Amino acid sequence: MEFGPHLMLAVLEGAVTAAVLSLTAVGLSLVFGVMRVVNVAHGEFFMLGAVLAWWIAGAFGGHAALGFLAALVVAPLAVGAMAVLADIVILKRIGYDPERTIVATIGLLYILQQVTLMSYGPEARPVAAPFNTRLALPWVEWGEAGPALYWPWGLSITSYKLAVIGAAVAVLVGVWAVMTRTRIGLVMRATQLDRDMALAFGIPVERVYALVFGFGAALAALAAVLIVPISQAHYLMGGDPLLLSFIVVIIGGLGSLPGTVVAALLIGLSDGVISVFFSPTLAKILATLLVALVLVFRPQGLFGARAA
Amino acid sequence: MLELRGIGAGYGRAQVLRDMSLRVGSGEILCLLGRNGAGKTTAMKAIMGLVPLMAGEVLLDGVSLGALPPHEIPKAGIGYIPQGRRLFGELTVAQNIEIGLMARGEGREMRERVLGLFPRLRERLGQRANTLSGGEQQMLATARALCLRPKALLLDEPTEGLQPSMIEAIRVVVRQMREEGVAVLLVEQRVDAVLDLADRVAFMENGRVVEEAAAEALRADHAIVDRYVGV
Numbered sequence: 001m002e003f004g005p006h007l008m009l010a011v012l013e014g015a016v017t018a019a020v021l022s023l024t025a026v027g028l029s030l031v032f033g034v035m036r037v038v039n040v041a042h043g044e045f046f047m048l049g050a051v052l053a054w055w056i057a058g059a060f061g062g063h064a065a066l067g068f069l070a071a072l073v074v075a076p077l078a079v080g081a082m083a084v085l086a087d088i089v090i091l092k093r094i095g096y097d098p099e100r101t102i103v104a105t106i107g108l109l110y111i112l113q114q115v116t117l118m119s120y121g122p123e124a125r126p127v128a129a130p131f132n133t134r135l136a137l138p139w140v141e142w143g144e145a146g147p148a149l150y151w152p153w154g155l156s157i158t159s160y161k162l163a164v165i166g167a168a169v170a171v172l173v174g175v176w177a178v179m180t181r182t183r184i185g186l187v188m189r190a191t192q193l194d195r196d197m198a199l200a201f202g203i204p205v206e207r208v209y210a211l212v213f214g215f216g217a218a219l220a221a222l223a224a225v226l227i228v229p230i231s232q233a234h235y236l237m238g239g240d241p242l243l244l245s246f247i248v249v250i251i252g253g254l255g256s257l258p259g260t261v262v263a264a265l266l267i268g269l270s271d272g273v274i275s276v277f278f279s280p281t282l283a284k285i286l287a288t289l290l291v292a293l294v295l296v297f298r299p300q301g302l303f304g305a306r307a308a
Numbered sequence: 309m310l311e312l313r314g315i316g317a318g319y320g321r322a323q324v325l326r327d328m329s330l331r332v333g334s335g336e337i338l339c340l341l342g343r344n345g346a347g348k349t350t351a352m353k354a355i356m357g358l359v360p361l362m363a364g365e366v367l368l369d370g371v372s373l374g375a376l377p378p379h380e381i382p383k384a385g386i387g388y389i390p391q392g393r394r395l396f397g398e399l400t401v402a403q404n405i406e407i408g409l410m411a412r413g414e415g416r417e418m419r420e421r422v423l424g425l426f427p428r429l430r431e432r433l434g435q436r437a438n439t440l441s442g443g444e445q446q447m448l449a450t451a452r453a454l455c456l457r458p459k460a461l462l463l464d465e466p467t468e469g470l471q472p473s474m475i476e477a478i479r480v481v482v483r484q485m486r487e488e489g490v491a492v493l494l495v496e497q498r499v500d501a502v503l504d505l506a507d508r509v510a511f512m513e514n515g516r517v518v519e520e521a522a523a524e525a526l527r528a529d530h531a532i533v534d535r536y537v538g539v
């Protein structure tokens with residue numbers, strides 16, 4: 001394949017990565033922003049979403065789309081409910097102390113991983129995509145008669161991958177609308193800005209925390225359900241999304257949602273392009289290097305507000 | 309009526325308030341005076357449930373607030389204007405007011421009322437709170453607390469860093485609250501600014517109230533004021 005079409009393919013693959021990554025990272029960013037909790041178990045909520053999707057999809061007979069649709073609705077809700085429970089049982093008990101929550105969520109990470117290993121097993125299992133048509137993509141070529149379209153061999157994407165990108169955009173717009181246009185969003189932002197003043201104006205901060213923790217986990221689970229027809233469910237799959245989400249959240253500016261989305265695009269796209277042309281390992285190395293540079297030269301993140 | 313009965317409170321193991329008692333009647337302005345670090349702000353936080361009580365109880369109209377979780381205390385009818393204003397800085401003026409209204413389910417009518425008291429806020433509804441001038445911020449902090457239709461109002465150094473005309477605006481509102489039967493607890497540094505406003509004055513030292521006097525008596529005899537807050 002020539003360079004142009006090859007690059008377009010890489011960008012499209014990168015866009016799928018970016019879409020899933022932005023959902024996962026926005027979940028992590030929300031939890032950090034509002035609760036000041038660094039949730040090390042975030043990747044495991046992602047993994048649980050994928051494993052539950054396999055399980056739910058398998059429980060449904062009939063067309064693949066039916067099981068997938070059920071998973072898309074049920075898995076995030078179930079994972080969100082689990083996270084709410086974890087918040088009430090563990091995080092609330094330790095008073096959301098920044099250091100102790102890190103240790104506690106590390107513990108949660110291992111518990112979730114081991115329980116999944118014992119029940120679901122060590123296999124990687126696929127979930128059928130609800131639809132998966134291969135769409136050939138055109139490329140422009142300047143011939144003697146001016147620009148002309150042609151369809152290079154191998155330049156294609158599946159309809160499902162396009163749907164993942166579309167779904168992620170829709171969910172992100174939804175999250176943005178909730179945060180800026182609704183009462184619950186206002187309450188979350190007030191809690192994020194000043195916890196004590198939120199309490200002094202009647203906001204039930206602990207209930208907001210439980211809700212935010214559940215919502216963040218549900219976003220990770222939703223991202224996983226979207227990606228599992230492409231990549232398969234496995235009990236160790238939570239590591240990469242966790243690392244990449246941390247990278248994205250740091251680059252974007254801790255707790256800044258627009259920054260998180262822009263950073264997810266940056267990391268996702270460059271990951272796609274570098275993986276295709278060089279190697280996935282190099283992509284991770286460069287992303288981590290970028291984090292180090294951001295931490296040294298712009299610790300508030302590319303889009304975070306400067307500390308007052 | 310707001311009443312503190314022998315409360316103790318502090319941060320972690322460091323106790324700041326010891327056996328502190330206080331009573332503010334409805335329609336009365338009680339001014340709490342004391343040196344820096346005497347525990348005035350801590351007393352207000354203890355009333356709001358933001359620092360846990362180690363001893364004693366807080367009563368509003370005879371009902372104990374001690375068993376309530378912190379977010380229920382404002383809902384009982386206590387409005388708080390904290391030291392340093394503590395607005396929700398990234399939210400707009402309108403959103404800060406909305407949060408005040410939500411606390412006790414107040415609506416349009418109350419919103420119009422507080423915007424009537426502070427017309428400058430009405431011109432700036434869409435502006436972010438942390439871009440307001442100091443005086444406007446104090447207006448917003450006051451408006452936000454009044455949105456609760458409070459039975460008791462706590463003001464922690466509301467005139468800090470304000471010009472005289474702005475101080476006068478705050479005093480007018482405080483007097484109006486007294487007319488409406490609100491119990492007003494006011495912390496101030498500058499004694500002269502409060503003596504003609506307050507009904508009674510309580511002096512704090514080392515976390516407890518050591519002396520109370522009618523403001524009238526203090527206006528006549530300044531010696532006692534100098535003993536507790538003089539330099």
Ligand SMILES: Nc1ncnc2c1ncn2[C@@H]1O[C@H](COP(=O)(O)OP(=O)(O)OP(=O)(O)O)[C@@H](O)[C@H]1O
Pocket residue numbers: 319322324342343344345346347348349350351391
């Ligand atoms: N968060 C905190 N943690 C530990 N100690 C605190 C904390 N806040 C206040 N203190 C201490 O409690 C004591 C009383 O402080 P407080 O803020 O109540 O004083 P204040 O009377 O309001 O003073 P000022 O007039 O300066 O506002 C001080 O010794 C202060 O150092």
Ligand SMILES: [Mg+2]
Pocket residue numbers: 348349350391464
């Ligand atoms: Mg103070």
